[in-house]
Amino acid sequence: MNAFLYSPAEIRPSPSASASCASPCHNCRHIRRIAAACSRSSEPPLDWVLARRRAIGDQIRAARLHANLTQQAVAERAGMDKAIYVRVERGHPPR
Template identity: 60%
Template sequence: MFTCQLTHRADLPLSYPPEIEKCTVRDTDSRSLRGKRGRVPSAPPPDWILQRRRQVGDRIRDARLHANLTQEKLAELAGMDRQTINRIEQAHASPMLDNLFRIADALGVPLADLVR
């Protein structure tokens, strides 16, 4: 729904068009369009992106296990929380580049080995 509040300036004759004072746009059913953070959800990523995300998560898990680290210990070394490490390894979250740098550094491997 689109609404505007119009006003006439007192110093102008009524034959002049009114000025727009304030306009608002409101969706009649905004709850159906907005997620929990108030944003309209984006389309899910294509399958090839999800597949690559799984591959990166698998490489991180393999490197972590090779280094004899738990998710908790890797998270501590990387300055992150265990849940974030778990979501990245399980491909439930798309890791931010900064977090990939932290994980690679904590594991002592080049970033390229995790994302190749």
């Protein structure tokens, strides 16, 4: 079984995506959906939710490092602020 949700080939930007990703590729849209799904609630999340967020963040980080990209580069390609991307990679919901 693959340890990653997506293989490194699946996280590479499409050839049509520029460095600024003016026309977001599938991967950038997917990262935005993940960030949007991490909305805050008035109640603290359950333990299994926190563990799952951390696991997903670890997989995102491993894939980013495997692709030899910086957090800033991934955030720009995804069309989000670096601070938000860092929170997602750490398993925290974006603010």
